[in-house]
Amino acid sequence: MERNKVISIVNQKGGVGKTTTALNMASWLSIYAKSKVLLIDTDGQANLTACVNIDKNKIKGSTYDLLTNDNIKAEDIIYKDNSILFDMIISDERLNNIDLILNGVLARERQLSRKLESVISKYDYIIIDCSPSLNLATINALVTSDYILIPVQADYLSIRGTAKLLESINKVKEQLNPKLDVLGVFVTMYDNRKINDKNIYETIQEQFKEKAFNTFIRENVRLKESPIEKKSIYEYDKNCNGFIDYYNLMIEIWKRLGGQVNDK
Numbered sequence: 001m002e003r004n005k006v007i008s009i010v011n012q013k014g015g016v017g018k019t020t021t022a023l024n025m026a027s028w029l030s031i032y033a034k035s036k037v038l039l040i041d042t043d044g045q046a047n048l049t050a051c052v053n054i055d056k057n058k059i060k061g062s063t064y065d066l067l068t069n070d071n072i073k074a075e076d077i078i079y080k081d082n083s084i085l086f087d088m089i090i091s092d093e094r095l096n097n098i099d100l101i102l103n104g105v106l107a108r109e110r111q112l113s114r115k116l117e118s119v120i121s122k123y124d125y126i127i128i129d130c131s132p133s134l135n136l137a138t139i140n141a142l143v144t145s146d147y148i149l150i151p152v153q154a155d156y157l158s159i160r161g162t163a164k165l166l167e168s169i170n171k172v173k174e175q176l177n178p179k180l181d182v183l184g185v186f187v188t189m190y191d192n193r194k195i196n197d198k199n200i201y202e203t204i205q206e207q208f209k210e211k212a213f214n215t216f217i218r219e220n221v222r223l224k225e226s227p228i229e230k231k232s233i234y235e236y237d238k239n240c241n242g243f244i245d246y247y248n249l250m251i252e253i254w255k256r257l258g259g260q261v262n263d264k
């Protein structure tokens, strides 16, 4: 099984389920695979940070500090608390200006990868939630990653966007990070009642072939509610579609990472 791997959740389209996936993936790996996980929020919107039960008094720094301050090490700012399932590097709105701040800085695309070198061996998986833009925070995430995971919303415009996304990923791969690989693509916010959504699922299967996951994530209001309670879907409701879908998706992901599965 692969360990010490960095996986970024990426799509430049907004609101497609990246943050929801990051939270539930990190939680699944911790609960069901007993993995040690570091979850990193690289989005200036800091939605992921808001989904986690963080005690503001215990925050020592954020992704912004890591990317912009040479004197700050990852060890200094990783947020740890027994009440959460994983370690975390939180985000704040200063990250929205990262392109301006890092303008002209040497090796600005490699800040994150350099800073994580000293901690990577401590974690089975590092999961990075990216913003819906290809800014320097996202580029830093891609340069650091072994894999990217792409959620695609079940709508026509989302499918069109994936071609562009793959182009950008290939550029990063060629110029900055040859080891970068697509772990897979999956459909989110799927609505059974819409014929269109079935077509989109089939299109994704044809376009991405072995990279497409069979599991799709249905629209489920419980997935919207659980972050308000600062919980993953696994802790929030074990009987809803959101639980079933994210559980099944994680089994597929786990197999791709070379993990063993005891089939029921």
Ligand SMILES: Nc1ncnc2c1ncn2[C@@H]1O[C@H](COP(=O)(O)OP(=O)(O)OP(=O)(O)O)[C@@H](O)[C@H]1O
Binding pocket: 013, 014, 015, 016, 017, 018, 019, 020, 021, 043, 045, 047, 130, 131, 132, 188, 189, 190, 217, 218, 219, 220, 221, 223, 224, 225
């Ligand atoms: N399968 C789902 N069913 C219903 N609601 C969902 C589902 N997945 C995500 N949501 C909700 O949709 C909204 C957008 O999801 P999320 O924040 O995960 O997307 P995102 O890709 O991270 O967005 P952004 O690009 O702004 O970072 C959130 O309110 C979330 O709770």
Ligand SMILES: [Mg+2]
Binding pocket: 018, 019, 020, 043, 047, 048, 129, 130, 131
């Ligand atoms: Mg998000």
